[in-house]
Amino acid sequence: MDGMSTATRTGGQLLADALVAQGVTHAFCVPGESYLDLLDGLYANNDKINLTTCRFEAGAVNMAEAHGKLTGRPGVALVTRGPGACHAAIGVHVAFQDSTPLVLIVGQIPFAETDRETFQEVDYRQMFGPIAKWVTQIDDAARIPELMAHAFDVATSGRPGPVVIAISEEMQKVRVAVPDIGPADVAPAFPAPSAMQKMLAMLDKAERPLVVLGGSRWTEATRRTVRDFCVARDLPVSVAFRRQSLYDCRLSNYAGDLGVGADAGLVAKAKQADVILAIGTRIGEPVSQGYTLFDMAGQSGQSIIHIHPDQAEIGRVYRPALGITAEVNAFAEALAQLPAPAGTPRWSAWTKEVHAARVKQAEAPDYAGPLNLARELQALEKILPEDAIFTCDAGNFATWPNRFMHMTAQQEFLGPTNGAMGYAVPAAIGAKITFPDRVSIGLVGDGGFLMTGQEIATAFQADAAPIILVFNNGMYGTIRMYQERAYPGRVSGTKLTNPDFAKFIESFGGHGETVEKDGELVPAFQRALASGKPAVIEVRVNPEQVTHRATIEELRKQGGGKH
Incomplete structure (x- = not known):
């Protein structure tokens, strides 16, 4: 590429070379005529970028x-204009609320036709403005290196998130001579030493502390440093919604997850805590239990120490006693330099109490029916590799692994904090493409599977073999739960008719299994893994047990029994 840096290139070639210059190794696309020249540029770079269709x-x-x-x-994702961009919007929203770095490139109409409502015309600055960190359009090929480099900077700086780049059609055909621009070497925001000392002083005075871990872009070293800090001080540690990857959930100071479906015992303990050490999390709606968990004005005697890379997020809802603006990995570096604690902390009994509540929460009840999902998940957990990757969809089924399973230090747990259905199957495929040697397990309900389950075809094309567990109860379970609470017995719009999911994957040439009874999940999983093929395991769960805490009949009684 260095030899081409000032050679004349088309805009399409420049765009592909810009991706290479930014270190991109994988891209995911649905092709369109609006970016044929970029596709051709990627063809010339197919030894550097793995393009998944x-x-x-x-x-x-x-x-x-x-x-x-x-x-x-x-x-990096590439989509075409109009309908393609509209279909892609949900993934942008996921990345926005999950603080995930993402660059979406959208083919655009010829810029000479702007504002005529030409074929598939959309103003992407308006469309994506509220759900992206930055939206731009490239109409001048000479500016491609500049704008592409800035897009990657924005996606990863401060609070990470998505950037959308529209690329006008004819711009991609223009030939210009401009140099490539690579990533900048930028030191991350480091916490002020005085703030670290103040944090320690506040913790030293605590009686009932609680740590909440969240956010994105944590490195393995950061996870280890934060874990060592919390273990050395015997601090109880909770994780934010769908952030189980951030802590070894088997440790004796693990408190559970603060999110949708959080244990009432943990919620009560969080309210009793006198110091909240929030690292990386925004302390958003799921973590704060609908903004009810903490005192927004900071006058209840509970002190919040909030560490976040974006200063604008600190105090946005909850006024902290101490706010520390720091990139999470830089914060961990500063954490590692703090002196070791002396003696046993005064809150050790509190930590044991908080952890005991988590242990009790994870005990599998005697659910009615031939399959006890809690016990089956716990049996599965014992045979999984230490570095397995889980992707989890949205829905009531998702609260079962949160409650009954325990992620290890090396395992990853990916889920949409915006509650987007249809995430788990493509995410499991993307994970397997990213790390081919790791086991990738998608957890999805029957509703979510039929939103994006067709991406199984992509797994075959990409030679990726995830294992998808489809929890089938024949309904949109979360909505049915709320429906039964508000309008008991008046079932409307929530029933589903499903295929035989095992036969579905078999029709592609994959491996299918059906699980209906206790003791069947682990052998089915082992057979699926041994097959080396993309696999679907349909887990037929009791539709009456609509949540892990209540049956439909119990919900109807809670709702008053009639309307």
Whole structure:
């Protein structure tokens, strides 16, 4: 590329070379005539960038988003204009709320036709403005290196997130001579030494501290440093919504997850805590239990120490006693330099109490029916590799692994914090493409599977073999739960008719299994793994047990029994 840096190139070639210059190794696309020249540029770079062709734009962006979560580098997706961009929007929203670095490139109309409502015309600055960190359009090929480099900087700086780049059609054909621009070497925001000392002083005075871990782009070294800090001080540690990857959930100071479906015991303990050490998390709606968990004005006697890379997020809702603006990995570096604690902390009994509540929460009840999902998941957990990757969809089924399973230090757990259905299947494929040697397990309900399950075809084309567990209860379970609470017995719009999911994957040439009874999940999983093929395991769960805490009948009684 260095020899081509000032050679005349088309805009399409410049765009592809810009991706290479930014260190991109994978991209996910649904092709379109609006970016044929970029596709041709990628053809010339096919030894540097692995381009995966997907079946639906939402699937392509979710694969890219999973890549961004796993690597900390921007996932890259390419879609065409109009309908392609609209389909891709959900993945942009996932990346926005999950703080995942992402670059979405959208083919655009010829810029000479702007504002005529020409074929598939959309103003992407308006469309994506509220759900992206930055939206731009490139109409001048000479500016491609500049704008592409800036897009990657924005996606990874401060609070990470998605950037959308529209590339007008004829601009890609123009030939210009401009040099490539690579990444800048930028030191991350480092916490002020005085703030670190103040944090320690506040913790030293605590009686009932609680740590909440969240955010994105944590390195393995950062996870280890934060773990060592919390273990050395015997601090109870909770994780934010769908952030189980950030802590070894088997440790004796693990408190559980603060998110949708959080244990009432943990919520009560969080309210009793006198110091909250929030590292990386925004302390958003799921973590704060609908903004009810903490005192927004900071006058209840509970002190919040909030560490976040974006200063604008600190105090946005909750006024902290101490705010520290720092990139999470830089914060961990400063954490590692702090002196070791002396003696046993005064809150050790509190930590044991908080952890005991988590242990009790994870005990599997005696659920009715031939299959106890809690016990089956716990049996599965024992045979999984230490570095397995989980991708989790949205839905009531997702609260079961949160409650009953325990992620290890090396395992990854990816899920959309914006509650987007249809995430798990493409994300599991994207994870397997990103790390071919690791086991990738997608957890999805029957509703979510049929939103993006066609991406299984992409797995075969990409020679990637994820294992998808489809939890089938024949309904949109989360909505049915709320429906039964508000309008008991009045079932409307929530029933589903499903295929035989095992036969579905077999029709592609994959491996299918059906699980209906206790003791069947582990052998089915082992057979699926041994097959070496993309696999679907349909887990037929009791539709009456609509949540891990309540049956439909119990919900109807809670709702009053009639309307």
